[in-house]
Amino acid sequence: MKKILALITILGISTFAFAQDKLVKDIDFDGKKDTVYIDQKALQIVCRLSTQNFKKLRSKTIEMSSDDTYIKSTRNGFELTINWMRAGYACQFRYEKAEKRIRLIGITEYAFGNAANDGSGEASANLLTGDYIGNWHYFDHLANNEKGELVKIPTIKTRMKFSKIYLEQFSEESYFSYQTQLEDIVESHKTAEKNRRAKK
Structure with missing residues (x-):
């Protein structure tokens, strides 16, 4: 997984184009249109909220992206989506009325893995509840009379601890720090499935 992310980083830095220039909707729930771009x-990422006199609220620099990176509307806010050739992720944001700040509340990701789909799957994390659900695969080269077989790891459901991340603190490192936490979790479930299959 680390090798895949490193390759994506190298390939992704060279381009930075966005599918949607500006999202116009009521982000702060006051009945007035706000903008996100x-x-x-x-x-x-820049947000201009009516409740804050349209002052520019900015994320940290997002240095890594692709030619398929965009902002889109969600039910309660907006989402930053980054798609590469064989992987991608999305970060969901919502305005917190009590704190009067925009907060990262969810992360989803997907990967197609390599040519054999080793490492393919998808996952989601709710940063409000800490709930994580992941569905991942690995390629077993020894299975099927050594012809190989794509194996689904049983669905991973676990709780994770996430600190609050607000828009002005957000960068691609917010995603990668989350991803780093998951490596050991996914690897341990992969090992458990390998051991289970070896006992058959």
Whole structure:
């Protein structure tokens, strides 16, 4: 997984284009239209909320993306989506009325893995509850009379601890720090499935 992410990083840094320039909707729930967009020069998400006199609220720099990166509307806020050739992720944001700040509340990800789909799957994390659900695969080269077989790891359901991340703290490191936490979890479930299959 680390090798895949490293390759994606190298390939992704070279391009930074966005499918949607600006999202216009009521983000802060006051009945007035707000705007969310990506400043392509500063490489930051920018929100202008009516409740804050349309002051520019900015994320940290988002240095890594692809030619398929965009902002889209969600039921309670908006989402930053980044798609590469064989993997991608999305970060969901919502305005917190009590704190008067925009908070990262969810992360979803997917991967197609390599040519044999080793490492393929998808997952989601609710940063409000800490719930994580992952469905991943690995390629067993010795299975099927050594012809190989794609094996589904039983669905991973676990709780994780997430600190609060607000828009002005957000960067691609917010996703990668979450991803790093998961490596050991996914690997342990993969090992358990390998051991289970070896006992058959």
